[in-house]
Amino acid sequence: MDFTALLLSRMQFAFTVSFHIIFPAFTIGLAAWLMTLELFSYFKKKPIYRRLFDFWLRIFAVAFGLGVVSGIVMAFQFGTNWSELSRRSGDIQGGLLAYESFSAFMLEAAFFGILIFGRKRVPPLVYLLATVAISLGTDLSSFWILVNNSWMQHPTGFVMGPKDTFVPVDWVQILFNYVTIVRWLHMIFAAYVTTSFCVAATGAWYALQKRNDAEARIMLRFGLGLAAVLVPVQLVCGHLVGGYVVNDQPSKITALEGRWHAQQPAGEVLIGWPNPAQERNDFQIALPPPFGSIIDSGSLTAREPGIVDIPVQDRPFVYIIFFTFRIMVGLGLIMLALAWFGTFLGWRRKLMTTRWFLWPVFMSFPIGFLATLMGWFTAETGRQPWVVYGHLRTADAITPALTTGTVAFTLLLFGTIYSVIFIAGTYYIYRTLRRGPEALDRPVEDTTTNAKRPLSIPGGSPHGASSKTGTGAPGRPRPTPAE
Secondary structure (H helix, E strand, O other): OOOOHHHHHHHHHHHHHHHHHHHHHHHHHHHHHHHHHHHHHHHHOOHHHHHHHHHHHHHHHHHHHHHHHHHHHHHHHHHHOOHHHHHHHHHHHHHHHHHHHHHHHHHHHHHHHHHHHOOOOOOHHHHHHHHHHHHHHHHHHHHHHHHHHHHHHOOOOEEEOHHHOEEEOOHHHHHHOHHHHHHHHHHHHHHHHHHHHHHHHHHHHHHHHOOOHHHHHHHHHHHHHHHHHHHHHHHHHHHHHHHHHHHHOHHHHHHHHOOOOOEOOOOEEEEEEEEOOOOEEEEEEEEOOOHHHHHHHOOOOOOEOOHHHOOHHHOOOHHHHHHHHHHHHHHHHHHHHHHHHHHHHHHOOOOOOOHHHHHHHHHOOOHHHHHHHHHHHHHHHHHOOEEEOOOEEHHHOOOOOOOHHHHHHHHHHHHHHHHHHHHHHHHHHHHHHHHOHHHOOOOHHHOOOOOOOHHHOOOOOOOOOEOOOOOOOEOOOOOOOOO
């Protein structure tokens, strides 16, 4: 493999975006979860909802901070590594990123402070509205990003201007076209499902340890119950996203399906091992025709194209798309089974006592993150070799003056820094989850925190125990009942 500046730049962007997407996928759902808990706390007046809110607010603060830090690098790379893309599409993509800052970031930044420090400083209704604003802000942020990304997948509403620049002529078409809407819904539901399983897994963890029974019961029933509704909806959204891929991106759909030769009607490949040299799949297991035509085109007789119909220079890397798509679908089916059976057990009032089932629920904590990453790999790798599909190749979008050595250095640098951030953040979150709601002897605003450092919200150290003297110095962790 020849490690050119182009390949390394692609690896760097893939690495940073894969790292970054974990945290927005978490915080979008967490913001909605916090809003739900505050709603129950406000109307039902039960202390347990406030207790759960304070517990999850600490985790939200850390994840939110990690998402902001890891996302800043994304914007810089458009200038450092992809200046030709920025020059040609800046009139469209620059505006979309600016609107994210003006609307979503403004909401998040303004009301995040109220969530952390405003419990005793604003009326309860204002505090509740702040949680609504934060949830709206995270959803709005994802909308602008998905508009931006969807325009690269399905460029529309523009004309070509001087020096091959993309000039916007129809912003309504750019913002609200069908592809953007279904992809945004697919991302939003992915985030909600991801958080649902994190909440349910945390409840299962406490139930297995026989601690925090009341909190564990709420987390399990809310998490699995919401997932039981959202996972089927997410599968439908995924199918709708596939519809535009069938119509607009034949290179992606043929690789995704693993169909090497056109068929009429077509079968459906379930699993196999792509063999590009012989243009077929080894060890293939497939459904017979017309299942492929029904799934792709909703027809019993439709002709479906094959990979060999796509010019060689326009084909994406088949292996990644073929396997990431199947992993994503497989994880979705596992989540559906867990959510439905867990909801059934909850209805039978056996959820807390069926320990053999609590273990897979506990182990499902990362399943939503993995499914989201697999979906992004399928979408982004499948778009190649185009950065703006059908109009600008990735090889032509790179910064002309970029050298291999420069990108190798920044890739190594980002890898090191991101690894440190990820380990530290994950450790904070793990320790907060392990200590559990019973460790909350003080509300968030009474802890010694620095408003400029969201990671200080859980405590003055990874041990989650800030000094009682108000210095914020790291201290020895106080033992929890479980310890």
